[in-house]
Amino acid sequence: MTLTRIAAAAAHFGRDIDHSLGRIGKIISDARLAGAALLVLPDAAIGGYLADLRHPDPHALPPALRPDDPAIGKVAALAGDMVVCVGYCEADGDDRYNAALCLTGDGILGRHRKVHLPAAETAAYRAGDTFAAFDTPVGRLGMLIDYDKTFPESARTLARDGAQIVACLSAWPASLTNAAPKMSQDRQSRLFDLYDCARAAENQLVVVSANQTGAVGGMRFLGQAKVVGPAGNILARTWGKAGLAVAELDVTAEISAARRVLSHLDELRPETYRT
Structure with a gap:
């Protein structure tokens, strides 16, 4: 039996990159103390997310960094022997991703x-x-960002590429059009949890879902970081507050158990599907 501790972070990140790196360092330190071998940080942890999702100000966008930017190197140095997934705005020539x-x-x-x-x-x-899985010290892994997980094909593509773990990095806010008096009653809060559990259960793999907290402009981020097992069961979660959701499991054994009788990937019939 090979047990792996996996952590998903809920935290707030803004535009100040040095401040973001300080917060990332603290979260990595906390995850290391918890024994985590894998840590998934939220989307836009380096430099923050958009301040207005409906009408982004082109003069107030997150700083765009190349993958070889010193800030990325600092996160790698902080990670050490831990596997860390982190979100940022990537510069590629004049394009931003x-x-x-x-x-x-x-x-x-x-x-x-x-x-x-x-x-x-x-x-x-x-x-x-593209969606592509890759090998890591904690197993074969793929990543989704925010809205990607709304579409079943995203996680399914990673699963068919051999992913055992799907890291979902989000800056997911409460509903902008139909705000609820309590976060627990919010439509987007319900959907965020639903997508995490559905993507894990339908592909019979582990989903590690991180999200931002706090508020920017008119947006309130949900938090709700969690680790979900291959049966769609939530193993650990933060609810709406900042913190770490940490779960320990044998990833390969859990997936094998989930697929013992019904193996969704083996029983697919893609020739009958139309997109």
């Missing part, structure tokens, strides 16, 4: 550019065009 990196102190293990952009995000970012 909502992006994520998976890294250790030895360097970058995997990359992802957000594929599914809500309408307003197209004014700030270009869309990525």
Whole structure:
């Protein structure tokens, strides 16, 4: 039996990169003390998210960094032997992407550019065009950002590429159009949890979901970081507050148990599906 401790973070991040790096360092330290081998941080942990999701100000966008920016190197150094997934705004020439990196102190293990952009995000970012899993010291892993997890095909593509763990990095706010008096009653709060559990259960793998907390402009971020098992069961969660959701499990054994009788990936019939 190989037990792995996995942590998902709920925390607030703003524009100040030095402040973001300080907070990331503290979260990594806390995760290390908890014995975590994998830590998933929220989307836009380096430099913050958009201040207005409906009408982004083109003059107040998150700072765009190249993957070889010193800030990325500092996160890698902080990670050391831990596998860390972190979100940021990636610069590629004149293009900007909502992006994520998976890294250790030895360097970058995997990359992802957000594929599914809500309408307003197209004014700030270009869309990525691929989902791919990659090998890490904690198992084969793939990443999704925010709205990507709304689409079942996203996680399914990673699962078919051999992902055992899907890291979901989010800056997911409460509903902008139908605000509820309590966060627990919010439509987006319910959907955020639903998507995490559904993506895990339908693909019979582990989902590690991180999210921002706090408020920016008119947005309130949900938090609700969690680790979900391959049966769609929540193993650990933070609810709406900042903190770490930490779960210990044998990833390979849990997945094998979930697929023992019904193996969804083996029983797919893609030739009958239309997109």
